[in-house]
Amino acid sequence: MRKPLAAVLCALFVLLYATSFAQENSKKIDPKKLQLSYEVADGKYENKPQTLAVLTLTNAGESPLPASGWTLYFHSFPALKPKAENAPVRVEHVNGDLRYLSPTAAFKELAPGASLRLEFVSGGLVVNESRTPHGFYLVWDQDKSKGHATAPISVKKxxxxxxxxxxAKDVYAQNKVITDIPEEKLTKVFPTPAVYHETGKPFTMTAAIPIVTDAAFMREATLLSEYLGTVFGKKPVISMLGTGKAIRLQQKKGLGPEAYELQVSPQEVVINASTPAGAFYGTQSLKTLIPAASLTKKQSSVSLxxxxxxxxxxxxxxxxxxxxSRNFQSKEQVLKVLDLMALYKLNVLHFHLNDDEGWRLEIPGLPELTEVGGKRGHTVDELNHLQPSLGSGPDADKTSGSGHYTKADFIEILKYATERHIKVIPEIETPGHARAAIKSMDARYARLMQEGKPEEAKRYLLRDLEDKSVYRSVQNWNDNVINVALPSTYTFLGKVVDEILAMYKEAGAPIQTIHMGGDEVPNGVWEKSPAVETLMAANPTIKGKYDLWDYFFGKVNDMLKARKLYLSGWEEIGLTRVEENGKKKYVPNQDFKDKNFHVDVWNNLWGAEDLAYRMANAGYKVVLTNASNLYLDLTYQKAYEESGLYWAGYLDLDKPFYFIPYDYMKNQKVDTDNKPINPAVVFKGKERLTAYGRTNIVGLQAPLWSEMIKTPERLEYMLLPKLLGLADRAWAPDPAWATEPDAAKAEAAYNQAWSEFVNVLGKRELPRLSYYAGGYQYRIPTAGAVLENGKVLANVQLPGFVIRYTTDGSEPTEKSKLYTGPISTKGEVKLKVFAPSGRSGRVVTVGNKAS
Structure with a gap:
């Protein structure tokens, strides 16, 4: 059969184009051969708070980088611009933290082996790599739909x-207050119990000793038996009757809802509790009684x-x-986090499931939420996935930028948490920080419009298609806020809430609240929206943005109340803006103060030091989430090698530990730059917590935002050991140093308590976590060290960990010399801290050259 002439010509054209395209590409550099390096040339350029940096492009390939026809995408916050007006490249902002540089007329072809040095200016000082451009990939003009990763960028300190x-000398000074306490003198249960007494009469536990439980505690007994099976290699038998030597879980009336009693004698271990939760916490305390060394291999017996x-x-x-949302973690990692929380008696997982950069939970009936909103990669229209963010790169499905939990995954997580008496509070971030949801529903709209179903297409739309409002969020997005005037917004939220509730019901998990976000809605939103104008015309009481705010959360609250839930959110859900002495400020919203709103108050900085107390005093239920002391994503130290953000300061192990919930202004010692503050100035005129307000402080929360957390190992590094300070402060009674009015006595009491805490962590809890639940990659501190009179003196934050050193320039290993006292040296000494498991921290160098 002869082919039509048109078909033959078409096939010939395609062949010629493909051949031409292949030949053209063969003359261009392989993007993986494009090497990039970055270094700061002047950290205070022109004596201003700005940075001059150099990005060097090196062609390590066999073909040139052309003078035009390409774009190099990357991620950076803050913005940066070429230093020279006639620079060979220009930089443009796409959205969020995604930018690109492209060649100008001044760009010359970059030949194989050649390098090009580009100078850029950006705002702020560079403390660590969080301000370094990263995630570079190349896009050819011939096919703008495909991105190609370059070689990883090399960054010079x-x-x-x-x-x-x-x-190192600063760390040494910090550690000097720590006393090494013998392990036998340490409290063996963690978090610190309300009442603790050692009898001197131990109990020898083996796999042959049964667990005898009341029927009400069968689930808790089962979990304990399973854990002891990992210690002994065989699970103890569980029975409801039995005499003789045993571990007994007994129901006792009159104890609090999470209270327990634990008695360990030579004949038996008895855990009394009124509720399954109390019994569970008793079993967790029993687990911390087991010496950490018992987890290194299977035991025949363990002495308690x-x-x-x-x-x-x-x-x-x-x-x-x-x-x-920002970076995804697998279901298995979530379960591992739940294991950690359960061991240390944390009982709420606030699950931040969506944000601008990703939607992570399957919602039946709305597949685009995860098919589009759960993936990131290079795109020209975001109809198949979101644009890259936070360095996630051009390829969807290949990095932590992509991923989601199926319905089955989420139900498994809920069941796992419920068995361990952990409530999971899902967060549906609205109306800001909602770009993933907005773009997903845009993709749904486009699909259904193409199918000729306009009414169904609009059903869950989250933006006004005619909105001309202009804004930029804190994270630099210009399209991340849901339009609160659209009826479809509430149809969407109702659908999502109902599907989530169905998952909880199937899992048999309790749910009392849904967290609806509410933070960081930028100025400019909704101002040029026809839908908003229509709503305001029909509702004369709505006169501006803050009335729309009340309208939105009023409707959301009504929706949740109809489903027998209360509303949780960030602090902004309970705030409104008023004018006072010619200045605009945020104050507690009187319209919502008696509606059982639970607010996570994070801002205790920049004039808002008393915000949490003002909201509690006004009647809001407050979860203290203070950024300065509880934001675990903040970098541990002001050190270039430490990963993490530092916008709210630096957060080492001590910050959560010395947090005083009912008087946190008393524990504020430094500003966001770690400089000492003057409390009399900083807290002048600030509102203190009243007796009524105290009743509204419902608890504490430590968030771990994941902008810079792309692996499970990095998550665990930022999480531990800081989370243990939060666990102790949330569980343990108010320590004596927190309420002692005499400053000198308070400081002495604090130093003693701090020493006990770090000794417990260094000798018991962190060695345990090296093996518990498969082992956690907690941070190991750097050594403190100082050069005095020609000798190096060193110390460590965690007694029980050891310091090893070298004097020949090599990096210390497990076989290097153990530090036991001052080191005489004329040159450099390298020191490194080792955990009992053998893992080690960063090297520090002291001697004739500064570290």
Missing amino acids: PDQPWVDWLQ TGVRVSDNPRFGHRAFMMDV
């Missing part, structure tokens, strides 16, 4: 005298210290917030 990085414990948590809401 700057040598900046203008950044006062923490030195004889104790009498009577315990009850200080706060009923002890929360960890896990952000899986």
Whole structure:
């Protein structure tokens, strides 16, 4: 059969084009051969708070980088611009943290082996790599739909005298207050119990000793038996009757809802509780009684210290917030986090499931939420997936930028949490931080419009198609706010809430609240929206943005109340803006104060130091989530090698530990730059917590935002050991140093408590976590060290960990010399801290050359 002439010509054209395209591409550099390096040239350029940096492009390939026809995308916050007006490249902003540089007429072809040095200026000082451009990929003009990753960028540590990085001598000074306490004198149960007494009469536990439980505690007995099976290699038998030597779980009336009693004697271990939750916490305390060394291999027997414990948590809401939106974590990692939370008696997982950069939960009936909103990669229209963010790169499905939990995954997570008495509070971030949802529903709209179904297409639309409002969010998005005037917005939220509730019901998991976000809605939103104008015309009481705010959360609250839920959100859901002395300020919204709104108050900085107390005093239920002391994503130290953000300061192990919930202004010691503050100035005129306000402080929460957390190992590094400070402060009674009015006595009491805490962590809990639940990659501190009179003196934050050193320039290993006292040296000494498991931290160098 002869082919029509048109078909033959078409086939010939395609062949010629493909051949031409292949030949053209063969003359261009392989993007993986494009090498990039970055270094700061001047950290205080022109004596201003700005940085001059150099990005060098090196062609390591066999073909040139052409003078035109390409774009190099990358991620950077803050913005940066070429230093020279006639620079060979220009930089443009796409959205969020995504930018690109492209060649100008001044760009010349970059030949194989050649390099090009580009200078850029950006705002702010560079403290660590969080401000470094990253995630580079190349897009050819011939096919703008495809991105190609370059070689990973090489970053040189700057040598900046203008950044006062923490030195080894500073760490040494911090550690000097720590006393090494013998392990036998340490409290063997963690978090610190309300009442603890050692009897000196231990109990020898083996796999042959049964667990005898009341029927009400069968689930808790089962979990304990399973854990002891990992210790002994065989699970103890569970029975409801039995005499003789045993571990007994007994129901006892009159104890609090999470209280327990634990008695360990030579004949038996008895856990008394009124509720399954109390019994569970008793079993967790029993697990921390087991020496960490017993987890290194299977045991035939384990000796437990004889104790009498009577315990009850200080706060009923002890929360960890896990952000899986910015960067995704697998279901298995979430379960591992739940294991950690359960061991240390944290009882709320605030699950941050959506944000601008991703939607992570399957919602039946709305497949685009995960098919589009759960993936990131290079795109020209975002109809198949979101644009890259936070360095996630050009390829969807290949990085932590993509991923979601199926309905089955989420139900498994809920069941796992419920068995461990952890409530999961899902967060549906609205109306801001909602770009993933907005773009997903845009993709749904486009699909259904193409199918000729306009009414169905509009059903869940989250933006006014005619809206001309112009805004930029804090994270630089111009399209991330849901339009609160659209009826389809509430149809969408109702659908999502109902599907989530169905998952909870199937899992048999409790749910009392849904967190609806509410933070960081930028100025400019909704101002040029026809839908908003229509709503305001029909509702004369709505006169502006803040009335729309009340309208939105009023409707959301009504929706949740109809489903027998209360509303949780960030602090902004309970705030409104008023004018006072000619200045606009945020104050508690009187319209919502009696509606059982639960607010996570994070801002205790920049004039808002008393915000949490003002909201509690006004009647809001407050979860203290203070950024300065509880934001776990903040970098540990002001050190270039430490990953993490630092917009709210630096957060080492001590910050959560010394947090005083009912008087946190008393524990504020430094500003966001780690400089000492003057409390009399900073807190002048600030509102203190009243007796009524105290009743509205429902608990504490430590969030871990994931902008810079792309692996499970990095998550665990940022999480631990800081989370243990939060666990102790949320569970343990108010320590004596927190309420002592005499400053000198308070400081002495604090130093003693701090020493006990770090000794418990260094000798018991962190060695345990090296093996518990498969082992956690917690941060190991750097050594403190100082050069005095020609000798190097060193110390460590965690007694029980050891310091090893070298004097020949090599990096210390497990076989290097153990530090036991001052080191005489004329040159450099390299020191490194090692955990009992053998893992080690960063090297520090002291001697004749500064570290």
